[in-house]
Amino acid sequence: MEAVSAAFSPDGLLSAAEPAFTPRAGQTAMARAVAAAIEDGEVLVVEAGTGVGKTYAYLVPALLSGQRVLVSTATKALQDQLFARDLPRLVHGLGLPLRMARLKGRSSYLCLERLERVRQGRGAPQDPQVLRAVADVERWARTTRSGDLAELPALDERSPVVPLVTSTKDNCLGSGCAHWQGCHVNQARQQALQADVVVINHHLLFADLDVRDSGMARLLPSTGVVVVDEAHQLNDIGVQFAGQALSSQQLIGYARDALRVTQEHARGMADWLVLCATLEQAVRELRLQAGKPPVGGRIPWQAVTPLGLDAQRWRAALVRLGQSLRSLLTPLAGTEAMAADLQRLYERGAGLLAALARFAAAADEDCVRWLELGSQHLRMLESPLSIAAVMQERLLQRGLEGEGAEQQPRKAWIFTSATLGSDAQLSWFTEPCGLREARLLRVDSPFDYHEQAGVYVPQPFATAGSAQHSQQVARLVLDAAQRLGGRTLVLTTTLKALHAISEALRAALGLFADLDVLVQGEAPKLALIQRFMAAGAARSQRGSILVASATFWEGVDLPGDVLQLVVIDKLPFPPPDDPLVEARCRRLEGVGRAGFHDYMLPEAAMALKQGAGRLIRSETDRGVLVICDPRLMTMAYGAELLAALPPMRLLAGQGEFEQALDGLARPAAPG
Incomplete structure (x- = not known):
């Protein structure tokens, strides 16, 4: 515990490893709580607001514990960031001789057998564009050591090439494969088994349960500390x-x-x-x-x-x-x-x-x-309907224990995210995940949201879901983005709205406008983000409006002036006709609870909080959040949803909104 506190002190190891490091009370408090959970072998759930620095807050005590560490993330992007950037910095800065490994699912690795089949014409595609992409994979295959397809940034994970050159549990030939010794999946697993720190993703965490239950060799080493980052996605992934x-x-x-x-x-x-x-x-x-x-x-x-x-x-x-x-x-x-x-x-x-x-x-x-x-x-x-039983019976109890586990210290589990609940018990996360008995900690963001950002709910406005709604959203976005020179992210709750808003924007702007409209689905996610950031980096260039849905509501980090306006088309309630939503509401109502208040509303609050979290990513960011849904101000539940947002100042009307935009359009004063 003392070593952890010392690492986060002004003259500690972190300040030496990171020139820009500044001690933060919230980060140190979280690190000490993680250290205590590791010492006691307990389950800890931490909601750490944006800017707390939760990655270092859990990595430092985990690495200093001397135990084998497993870190699970929801996205491959964070998995790659941890392995390629954060972990090497910390391991070097702390002076620890630790072996690190990154392990993904088999669909992320090149299968040499499948590539050879395509090369021989067995199951080869006829599309010339696909054939060219396969040729690129072949050239890369001669030099890659890891076989991780993430090394090919031009290859979108949705590309039809991916299933041609990767294996599945069903079509893998196993030990009978001619390429078994050089198999990239096997090599990645072996490296993970020998490592002190392993970085995986939630899909692999749950898939490993199936592998061990089916009697196959274990994929992951036994560990003393398991950290689940981006834990807010755990239930949805686990249910799958x-x-x-x-x-x-x-x-x-x-x-x-x-x-x-x-x-x-x-x-x-x-x-x-x-x-x-x-x-x-x-x-x-x-x-x-x-x-x-x-x-x-x-x-x-x-x-x-x-x-x-x-x-x-x-x-x-x-x-x-x-x-x-x-x-x-x-x-x-x-x-x-x-x-x-x-x-x-x-x-x-x-x-x-x-x-x-x-x-x-x-x-x-x-x-x-x-x-x-x-x-x-x-x-x-x-x-x-939830993963509570899976977590208690298969993950937390048996966890990742294997042979010799009885000599191991009791395993510590750390679950963390920026959004885990709106009440003191963090019930939105702990209840479906079976973690009601866990230790809880909430660490507020260090950002001054009231000064840095405003939230605007335009009134009057078209009813959400009406034919006029998307058109009115597009008009608001167009006017605001022209004032800012782009720098606008539009988050929609449906693909239908995404297409309607983007088409209306393009129709209004024409071909030779000074704003570019980027639309999710028209290019890989990373490519869209890079284009958006490049457009926002220089005010003299053509600005961009990014219209997106689904995965862009979270995990998108656009700090600085490249993003100054986030527009959410309507409140993100779960679709009431979704079978899983219907079943969860029925279950709650069967025990005397209210499906809307106890399930639909908390889901919307967490999604809204995630979307709003795209706006302010550092202490110097400034911006405006617009929610184009008058229900936020007219319905009784609106106050609960507003309370779930970061404490931004409320812009009273269109005049204040335009004044805030004009302030953003002017470059911030130095310092």
Whole structure:
């Protein structure tokens, strides 16, 4: 504890390692709380406001503890930042001889076997643009040591090239692969097993549970300290892994892989072509029975049949699908000993059949089930309503313990984020994650929000969701951004609003305007952010308006004058027709609580807080937050949502708003 306090003192190790380091009371308080939790082997939940410096506040006591440390983040971006920047600085500054490793899921690493298949023309794409991207990957593959696709910034993670050159749990050949010794995934895992500090992401944290429960070798080393950063995303990510999913893409992909493998290893032992074609046809018939995709693409599935579908026809299509899959597995069972590929194919098919059988039966009471429909595909999904049971029974209790764990000190768990709740118990986070008994700490931001930022709610304004609303938002954005020379981020709650606002802005500006409209989805996220920052770095250049949704509400760091205006189109309530939202509200109402007040409102408050957090990122930032939803001022719950925001000054009307914009347009005085 004393070593931790000394490190954060004015003349401590941090001041020597970081020339710009300034002691902050909140950061030191958090570091001491983390150190105490590590000493006692306890669970600590910390909400640390923007600017506290939570990364160093948890890393310093964790590194000084002498125990093996695991840090989990929600995004690969923060994972890369920790591993490439923050950890090396601290390890060097603290003078600690620690080995560090970064571990991602297998979809982040180049698969040499899959790349060779494409090179040989097996499953090679026909699109010239995709072929050029594959050629870029081939050139990079000759020199890379890690195989991490993040080394290729021009390769978007949504690119069709990624599944061609990476493996999945289903198509990995395992120890029978010719490239097993040089496999980048295996090498990354080995480095993690030998490291003192391992940086992973939440997806991998939960995926590791499945790996260990299935009897496979453990992916991650036993650790004494586990830090979960960006913990506000933990429940949503955990629910995905704790649930079940079965898609038409999985089944059709299995049929095609089965045809390829059986033709190679078991030709003539069954009519594989007919069996695989029958399975594909059964998948297509099931998709046809689901009908047209609804708005939002999700159909609730409370009973045995998805809502609104013909029960008899749906059941018959499910049965035919199960029969066709079983018909393929029957002859496969007799070929398992002939080749490892055939054995893996049979095991994979048996898993798909078990998942199909689960969806043919009624869902468990504590789960929610729904059907996702695209124009050609479907996904059957089932999830628990929270991860409380998973956290208590599978993660916190057994944690990452392995052989020899009984000689290890009790594991400490640190959960931290800038937004974890609006009440003293941080219930929004602790309740669904099963952490009610954890130690709690709230550390306020050191920023002077009242002086640095204002919040404006325009009134009167079009009703949120109306046909006029997006057009009115676009007009407000256009006028404000022209005053500022760009420097504007528009956060929308729906993709429909994103397209409507961006199209209205472009139509109003024309081709030769002095403002550029950047739109999420038209380029990779990192590329959009870089273009936005470059435009804001010099006031003489063409300014930018960035219109975005979803992932841009958090994890976007634009300090300084490059961003001065954040506009939120409407209050970010969860969609009431979402099956998971409906089920959580029903569960609360079943025990006498209010679905809107106890679930919908806290969700909106946390999302609003995340979006507002994009504006002020340093002690010298200045800006204005605009929320284009009059309900914030007219509805009784508006006061609760306003209270969740950072304590910015409230701009009383359009005059004060324009005055604030004019003040931002003038460069800040030195110092």
